[in-house]
Amino acid sequence: MTASLPQGQLTIERLCALAGVSRAGYYRHWQASAPRQEETGARDAIQRVALANRRYGYRRIAAELRREGLAVNAKRVLRLMREDNLLCLRQRPFVPVTTDSRHSWRIAPNLARGLILTALDQLWVADITYIRLQEEFVFLAVVLDAFSRKAIGWALEAHLKASLAVAALAMALSTRRPAPGRLIHHSDRGVQYACGEYTALLAAHDITPSMSRVGNPYDNAKAESFMKTLKQEEVDGRSYRDIEHARQRIGGFIEDVYNRHRLHSALAYRPPVEFEASLPSLTSETGPMPAASRSLATAQWGARSLAACSAAALHHPISETPKPAPTATPTCPKFSVSHFRGALQFQ
8 A cells, every 4th residue: 555546535544543554564565665655755744744843853853753653764854854955944143131130139049950850840940031023022931840841831021020920930830739848940040030029929839949050051951942942943033013913923832832742852752741641640649748848858859769768657657656666677868958059968
């Protein structure tokens, strides 16, 4: 069976299902039996994906084709794209500055550095960037879940006041409703994140603030990566009439394209929504975390060696009646959290 045969309204996927074969097996047989037709079909599929995703490079196009069942590798996709002159749009140079760290508000220590994430709502990252309209600049604030890369809160306004960042955080809180005491919020040292209005909202939901080191964008790399993707795949090469037009287009990109359809290399080339749906539900099994210190919560996330000790503590709650000590009690490693280095230290 090849693509030249009449198929009516049936797709390749449906025909393979009716025949009891996989799509990958069908494409491999097609390549072996009719290589020139398969080459034409591969070019057509590459052009279709490249035109639908103008800023996809050859790696993401190859991953998208593999998801559809077409057996191609990235090198072949790159060769065919070069031959057909299919080039993705490049980013524009960064110009404006959106971070003002010269203020008198308290700077939180960096607690996200070296943190090993194991589930959702352990670490949120936030950042602000600019968007150029035809006659002015507007500013976008976002909040991401660092584990799944999903954008869970965003706000677009024509100012850089604290209310911009507060609106994005409020959307994230209403969307996820994290358990108190088990979430770290990481951002840069900008005045929008250090001011009293923002830190009060974090404190009201028992969220621990964390901030990057001075002049080190790598401490907030996940948020910076999102901004780069937004600029490359949505903002650059597009002209927005006004802020409402920008809010509609950018909101659609975040909610539909980035969260639901864009393939993320950090998630094994899966969209964030699909990645989160594949995760096991841990909340119903473990319940909310006990009222321990935030340092203990951070250490439990990063040190898997404490998992056995935590499970033992849950099965043996403390009682008012003293119990005799067991003959052999397993010991947990002692640990402390350095708030200045943001790393776990074990003894």
